[in-house]
Amino acid sequence: MENKKVALVTGGSRGIGKACAVELAKAGCDVIINYAGNEEAANKTVEELKVLGSNSKAMKFDVSNQELVEAAIKEIMDEYKRIDVLVNNAGITRDGLFMRMSAQNWLDVINTNLNSAYFVTNPVSKIMIKQRSGAIVNMASISGIYGNAGQANYSTAKAGLIGFTKALAKELASRNIRVNAVAPGFIQTDMTKDLPQEQIVDKIPLKRLGEPEDIAKTVKFLALDTTYITGQVIGVDGGLVI
Ligand code: NAP
Numbered sequence: 494m495e496n497k498k499v500a501l502v503t504g505g506s507r508g509i510g511k512a513c514a515v516e517l518a519k520a521g522c523d524v525i526i527n528y529a530g531n532e533e534a535a536n537k538t539v540e541e542l543k544v545l546g547s548n549s550k551a552m553k554f555d556v557s558n559q560e561l562v563e564a565a566i567k568e569i570m571d572e573y574k575r576i577d578v579l580v581n582n583a584g585i586t587r588d589g590l591f592m593r594m595s596a597q598n599w600l601d602v603i604n605t606n607l608n609s610a611y612f613v614t615n616p617v618s619k620i621m622i623k624q625r626s627g628a629i630v631n632m633a634s635i636s637g638i639y640g641n642a643g644q645a646n647y648s649t650a651k652a653g654l655i656g657f658t659k660a661l662a663k664e665l666a667s668r669n670i671r672v673n674a675v676a677p678g679f680i681q682t683d684m685t686k687d688l689p690q691e692q693i694v695d696k697i698p699l700k701r702l703g704e705p706e707d708i709a710k711t712v713k714f715l716a717l718d719t720t721y722i723t724g725q726v727i728g729v730d731g732g733l734v735i
Contacts, residue, residue, distance in 0.1 A: 497548070499573045500716070503527045503556050503613060504583030506535035508682030509632065512705030513580050514538060516713040518547035522578060525569055526551050529583070548573075556583045556609035566616040575624060578716045579617045581610050581654070582632040586684060591645040599646045606650035610657055618665060627670040628716040631658050632708075633726060635678050639735045651676075655726050662724030671723040673715045677708050678730025698732030 500517045504510040505526030511534075514524045524547050528535040535551035542549035552568070554561040569576060584606045587598035610631060621627030636644050637651025655674055662672040679685055679693050680703040694700060711729050715722060 498522045498577040500524045500578035502580040509705045509708045510582040511538050512709035513712045516709040518542045518545040523548040557604035559612045562612040579629045588643045602646035607653045621670045622668045629672045630712050631674040633674040633676040659724045674726040676728045678733040
């Protein structure tokens with residue numbers, strides 16, 4: 494039997510990350526999901542993934558803590574022996590006007606949404622280089638492309654992820670590793686549930702918020718289906734320009 498691909502999805506317990514995990518499991522991957530603290534959601538997602546035939550497990554670690562990340566990647570390698578797909582998805586918001594933004598809210602978002610990409614991708618890319626294959630998908634945002642008022646911290650982190658994607662794609666291409674980003678618009682998850690949805694929908698040409706599955710299908714396409722796309726940022730936003 495052909496060896497199954499192994500995928501790691503950070504922040505894979507809920508929302509967009511969960512949908513990505515499900516899509517990758519449906520495509521035949523063994524999917525490891527990471528989460529920060531919501532154990533109930535993580536366990537429920539793992540059960541769903543197992544029903545899809547995936548040898549899955551949930552791993553609780555803070556993606557902004559380098560030591561914990563490195564220990565987790567080592568544990569994955571001990572058990573699964575390889576990592577074929579990495580989805581850097583875990584993220585948070587701490588919105589507010591910049592003038593009133595605390596240093597803590599700035600640092601929390603930069604550490605969780607951007608520095609985490611270094612902490613996770615650095616050890617994983619070394620594994621992929623040894624394998625001479627791999628696909629990395631970074632979860633950016635339209636906020637990182639256009640900038641969003643009230644989200645200076647978040648827009649900065651997401652713009653950083655886009656630069657990271659383009660630079661890393663060039664560095665890793667010769668090792669048969671592709672690196673791309675998806676830039677979601679407004680997607681229906683816990684992160685957006687308190688936003689004024691009617692006002693937002695009004696501005697979206699496709700007249701609806703996105704579903705996590707809309708993002709997941711693009712992530713799966715970039716990770717598994719295409720072989721010749723790298724260094725790209727795909728907007729999945731219903732046509733919205735902010
Ligand atoms: P969500 O529903 O709030 O889920 C966030 C996920 O990230 C959860 O699994 C959470 O774990 C995990 N997480 C948070 N902080 C973490 C940390 N320090 N270490 C490890 N895991 C952590 O968010 P979402 O809406 O699905 O967003 C997923 C990604 O898409 C984020 O990067 C976000 O910026 C991006 N995005 C979202 C939208 C949108 O409209 N929703 C738009 C553009 C981009 P727990 O369950 O344990 O808390």
